[in-house]
Amino acid sequence: MQRGRPDLSVRSVADVGEAGLLEIVKERFGNGSDHGEVWAGDDAAVLATGERSLLTTDVLVEGIDFDLAYGSGRDVGWKSLAVNISDIAAMGGRPTRAVVTLALPPTTVLGVVDSFLDGLVEGAARWDVGIVGGDISGAAQMSVSVAMLGTVDGDPVLRAGARPGDAICVTGSLGGAAGGLFALQGGVTGSSPRIDELVGRQLRPEPRVVEGAQLKRLGATSMIDVSDGLGLDLTRLMTASGTGCAIETAMLPVDPNLGALEGGPDGVELALGGGEDLELLCTIDASRLDEAMEALAPPLAGFTRIGDVTEDGLMLDGVAMKGEELGWDHLRSR
Amino acid sequence: MQRGRPDLSVRSVADVGEAGLLEIVKERFGNGSDHGEVWAGDDAAVLATGERSLLTTDVLVEGIDFDLAYGSGRDVGWKSLAVNISDIAAMGGRPTRAVVTLALPPTTVLGVVDSFLDGLVEGAARWDVGIVGGDISGAAQMSVSVAMLGTVDGDPVLRAGARPGDAICVTGSLGGAAGGLFALQGGVTGSSPRIDELVGRQLRPEPRVVEGAQLKRLGATSMIDVSDGLGLDLTRLMTASGTGCAIETAMLPVDPNLGALEGGPDGVELALGGGEDLELLCTIDASRLDEAMEALAPPLAGFTRIGDVTEDGLMLDGVAMKGEELGWDHLRSR
Numbered sequence: 001m002q003r004g005r006p007d008l009s010v011r012s013v014a015d016v017g018e019a020g021l022l023e024i025v026k027e028r029f030g031n032g033s034d035h036g037e038v039w040a041g042d043d044a045a046v047l048a049t050g051e052r053s054l055l056t057t058d059v060l061v062e063g064i065d066f067d068l069a070y071g072s073g074r075d076v077g078w079k080s081l082a083v084n085i086s087d088i089a090a091m092g093g094r095p096t097r098a099v100v101t102l103a104l105p106p107t108t109v110l111g112v113v114d115s116f117l118d119g120l121v122e123g124a125a126r127w128d129v130g131i132v133g134g135d136i137s138g139a140a141q142m143s144v145s146v147a148m149l150g151t152v153d154g155d156p157v158l159r160a161g162a163r164p165g166d167a168i169c170v171t172g173s174l175g176g177a178a179g180g181l182f183a184l185q186g187g188v189t190g191s192s193p194r195i196d197e198l199v200g201r202q203l204r205p206e207p208r209v210v211e212g213a214q215l216k217r218l219g220a221t222s223m224i225d226v227s228d229g230l231g232l233d234l235t236r237l238m239t240a241s242g243t244g245c246a247i248e249t250a251m252l253p254v255d256p257n258l259g260a261l262e263g264g265p266d267g268v269e270l271a272l273g274g275g276e277d278l279e280l281l282c283t284i285d286a287s288r289l290d291e292a293m294e295a296l297a298p299p300l301a302g303f304t305r306i307g308d309v310t311e312d313g314l315m316l317d318g319v320a321m322k323g324e325e326l327g328w329d330h331l332r333s334r
Numbered sequence: 335m336q337r338g339r340p341d342l343s344v345r346s347v348a349d350v351g352e353a354g355l356l357e358i359v360k361e362r363f364g365n366g367s368d369h370g371e372v373w374a375g376d377d378a379a380v381l382a383t384g385e386r387s388l389l390t391t392d393v394l395v396e397g398i399d400f401d402l403a404y405g406s407g408r409d410v411g412w413k414s415l416a417v418n419i420s421d422i423a424a425m426g427g428r429p430t431r432a433v434v435t436l437a438l439p440p441t442t443v444l445g446v447v448d449s450f451l452d453g454l455v456e457g458a459a460r461w462d463v464g465i466v467g468g469d470i471s472g473a474a475q476m477s478v479s480v481a482m483l484g485t486v487d488g489d490p491v492l493r494a495g496a497r498p499g500d501a502i503c504v505t506g507s508l509g510g511a512a513g514g515l516f517a518l519q520g521g522v523t524g525s526s527p528r529i530d531e532l533v534g535r536q537l538r539p540e541p542r543v544v545e546g547a548q549l550k551r552l553g554a555t556s557m558i559d560v561s562d563g564l565g566l567d568l569t570r571l572m573t574a575s576g577t578g579c580a581i582e583t584a585m586l587p588v589d590p591n592l593g594a595l596e597g598g599p600d601g602v603e604l605a606l607g608g609g610e611d612l613e614l615l616c617t618i619d620a621s622r623l624d625e626a627m628e629a630l631a632p633p634l635a636g637f638t639r640i641g642d643v644t645e646d647g648l649m650l651d652g653v654a655m656k657g658e659e660l661g662w663d664h665l666r667s668r
Contacts, residue, residue, distance in 0.1 A: 041574065042493050043424035043558060044390035044484060049383040055466060056378035057481055059435035061473045090377035101393035101479040132389060139395045140475045145435040147391055147481030150378060159376050224377060240375065 013113065014106035021113065021136055028117045029124075029131045037132070045132035047097055047149070054150035056087040062142040070184040073112040075203040077119020080144040083227060085127055086207035086278040088150035090225040092157040092216025094209060097130045097149045103139035116144075127209065157215065159240035161222040162283035166309040168245055169292065171211045171280045172301035174230055175267055176201035176255035178274020182264055194260035201255070205278040211303075214295045215282050223282040229275040231321070235314060237281060246315040247307035272316075283309050347447065348440035355447065355470055362451045363458075363465045371466070379466035381431055381483070388484035390421040396476040404518040407446040409537040411453020414478040417561060419461055420541035420612040422484035424559040426491040426550025428543060431464045431483045437473035450478075461543065491549065493574035495556040496617035500643040502579055503626065505545045505614045506635035508564055509601055510535035510589035512608020516598055528594035535589070539612040545637075548629045549616050557616040563609040565655070569648060571615060580649040581641035606650075617643050 013021055025040075032039040038046040060066055060083070066076050081098065088095045100120065104113070124131050129148070162168075180202030182188070183195050207225070215223060224237045230252075238245050249268050255277075258267040279301070284292055289305060296303035314321050347355055359374075366373040372380040394400055394417070400410050415432065422429045434454065438447070458465050463482070496502075514536030516522070517529050541559070549557060558571045564586075572579050583602050592601040613635070618626055623639060630637035648655045 038490075038492060043421040044388040044427065044482075044490075046425070046486075046490050047387045047389055048385065049387040051382065051384075053381045053383040053387065053483075054378040055381055055431065055433055055481075055483065057433040057435050057467060057479070058469045059437055059471050059479060061437050061471045063474070064472045087377040091380070093378065097389065099389055099391040099481050101391050103393055103395050103477055133391060135392045135479075137393050137395045137477075138398045139477060140397070141473060143437055143471075143473060143477060145391070145393060145469075145479035145481075147389075147433050147479075148378075149387075149389065152380075156372075156378075156380050158372060 011110045012106065013104060013108045013110060016110065018136060024110070024113065025117060025134070028121055032130065032132065035130070039130060039132040040134065045097070045099070047132065049149070050151055052152065054088050054091055054093045054152055054156065055147065056084055057145060057147040058083045058087070059143060059145040068112065068142070071203045073115030074119035074122070076144060077116040078123045078204050080146045081120060081123035081127065081129065082205045082207050082278060084146045084148035085129070085209060086225040086227065088148055089207050089209045089212035090223050090280055091150070091152060092212050092220070092223065093150040093152035094213065095127055095129045095148050095150045097132045099132060099147050100134040101136070101145045102134065103137045104142045105140060106138050108142065157220050157223040157282070159222055159224050159237050160242070162237060162241035162243045162309045163221055164243055164309050164311050165286065166221050166283040167286045167289050167305045168247065168281070168283050168307045168309060169289070169303055169305050170226065170230070170253060171208050171296060171303055172277070173253040173255040174226065174277050174279060175258055175270030175274050177205060177276035178270040179255060179258045179261055179264065182261060187264055188261060192260055194257040197257045198255065198260070202276065205276060207278050208280045208301055211296055211301050212280055214300070215280065215284070215292065218284065218288055218292045218295060220282040220284045223280055226277045226279045226281050227275050229273045230281065231272050233281055237283070238314065244310040244312035244314060245307055246310050249317050251304065251306045253302070253304040345444045346440065347438060347442045347444060350444065352470060358444070358447065359451060359468070362455055366464065366466065369464070373464060373466040374468065379431070379433070381466065383483070384485055386486065388422050388425055388427045388486055388490065389481065390418055391479060391481040392417045392421070393477060393479040402446065402476070405537045407449030408453035408456070410478060411450040412457045412538050414480045415454060415457035415461065415463065416539045416541050416612060418480045418482035419463070419543060420559040420561065422482055423541050423543045423546035424557050424614055425484070425486055426546050426554070426557065427484040427486035428547065429461055429463045429482050429484045431466045433481050434465060434468040435470070435479045436468065437471045438476040439474060440472050442476065491554050491557040491616070493556055493558050493571050496571060496575035496577045496643045497555055498577055498643050498645050499620065500555050500617040501620045501623050501639045502581065502615070502617050502641045502643060503623070503637055503639050504560065504564070504587060505542050505630060505637055506611070507587040507589040508560065508611050508613060509592055509604030509608050511539060511610035512604040513589060513592045513595055513598065516595060521598055522595060526594055528591040531591045532589065532594070536610065539610060541612050542614045542635055545630050545635050546614055548634070549614065549618070549626065552618065552622055552626050552629060554616040554618045557614055560611050560613045560615050561609050563607045564615065565606050567615055571617070572648065578644040578646035578648060579641055580644050583651050585638065585640045587636070587638040
């Protein structure tokens with residue numbers, strides 16, 4: 001809720017209607033006049049694009065991908081941009097412009113909408129992305145779809161491209177977002193700075209845009225972001241490349257804060273199966289590993305070799321696995 | 335449901351999970367290899383774009399924007415593209431590429447998903463749009479968001495630009511989509527070819543891409559598509575242009591098939607307040623009116639002058655009105 005705008009916390013979307021809501025939205029975003037572009041307010045945005053553009057989209061649904069019981073609208077706004085920016089980062093690209101659709105129950109308190117817009121505005125400023133248009137509809141359940149345009153200098157890094165012998169590496173640390181979800185869902189009592197950090201990784205993930213651009217420059221042969229769990233995303237990378245891999249769990253950069261979840265799930269399991277870390281998983285010629293580790297050292301996210309590309313098969317500590325065994329499936333009954 | 339794929343009609347989304355569903359989706363769309371682009375299957379699509387791109391997005395939610403009780407998944411797929419293409423058409427542009435997010439209950443029968451994909455594939459072929467990526471999530475309620483890229487030669491036609499003295503014109507006919515909705519919601523008994531035509535305008539609207547390009551060529555000074563009702567969309571056009579208008583209801587091209595709705599709502603009211611016709615509403619120098627009527631004559635949609643741009647105010651048959659009185663608001667309580 002916004003201080004100085006107390007009315008928004010008590011009035012609902014239905015009170016102001018679509019026209020009123022659009023006014024609230026318009027107030028929050030810039031227009032393209034500084035860029036010679038046309039943003040929101042016409043039938044479509046008019047954007048300056050280069051010869052080549054990146055385009056991706058993701059949808060977040062309340063109760064599935066986020067929960068307003070333990071995250072704010074602001075977190076949802078931030079994350080809805082972050083997951084898309086992560087896809088652009090995984091191509092070695094830079095995000096530029098986005099459009100957003102919001103479906104929400106008419107009973108939604110305007111304070112939640114305003115908080116959501118705060119998160120969008122904050123994320124847009126953080127990553128220099130223009131929110132250039134959108135659409136709103138009623139719904140039984142809140143959901144947000146973002147479509148993100150990006151740009152890339154030279155050739156993007158695709159999922160296909162890994163070669164046997166390449167090192168498999170990951171930025172930052174893994175499992176933190178899943179640990180944060182465990183904490184939010186009531187898995188821990190009390191709080192601590194370390195648990196807050198895990199929660200932050202779940203609610204306010206940081207896509208690795210600078211790291212992705214560095215890895216492109218360093219000749220990464222394939223890249224994907226870790227959004228559905230290392231196991232599943234690694235399988236996607238290897239499938240696209242037509243290669244296999246051998247991973248050592250002892251080498252995984254397990255989020256050090258997971259140790260704060262006393263009696264919680266195993267750190268290695270979270271690192272392998274938990275999604276949403278938005279780290280980058282890539283393959284790179286082993287001869288460039290040292291250079292990459294130096295380039296991605298703090299203040300960047302860090303860079304860890306977790307295994308090697310092989311001819312085929314997914315080996316985990318020497319045992320053959322299936323990627324699906326480790327990943328998250330939004331839709332399958334369980 | 336697809337003949338020859340009987341299993342899809344009885345199995346649910348939960349039976350196959352996200353991975354299985356993605357396989358079903360991938361089968362249905364091309365890839366960008368023929369275009370030197372990368373479509374679905376990587377983190378983001380890689381697209382050839384010109385110096386200037388159009389970008390728009392729309393969301394359709396079950397129970398609000400469509401109802402599977404009276405429209406097929408195929409209709410939803412078609413319409414989800416059509417409403418976005420209409421936005422591109424209203425800039426005088428041509429649609430090129432789209433991304434789609436689909437949220438749906440895991441209990442959804444795969445036949446519905448397959449039918450939805452049929453509609454997407456059919457619409458993509460009809461308008462030569464590549465579906466280059468997407469995302470799927472679970473939800474309590476089905477919803478579809480499409481983001482559409484387009485291109486435009488020269489300057490797009492914006493909403494701002496109408497000048498006092500310009501003729502206000504509309505393509506095709508108005509009110510048919512609202513009449514079709516009335517019929518679908520049980521407002522008529524029995525069926526007839528004329529009622530089927532109204533239903534077609536509701537479920538399978540035809541965006542006016544060729545007409546939009548012609549109107550741009552002819553120097554239309556402002557343009558918008560009629561998606562929320564003539565009253566509301568006209569108000570938007572006039573507000574953006576800083577002008578007013580005088581409309582004569584006797585000049586409105588009321589859909590002739592509305593006469594088949596015996597005892598139904600008044601045709602002029604539907605033409606003014608019903609949305610979703612996806613006709614183009616524009617302003618044009620009065621000296622070019624004859625030329626435009628000739629250029630848009632059948633087999634194109636036709637072109638009718640409905641009034642004139644004035645200095646300010648919205649006059650309907652000489653009476654001052656508010657645009658909001660005539661339009662559709664998705665969210666306001668009523």
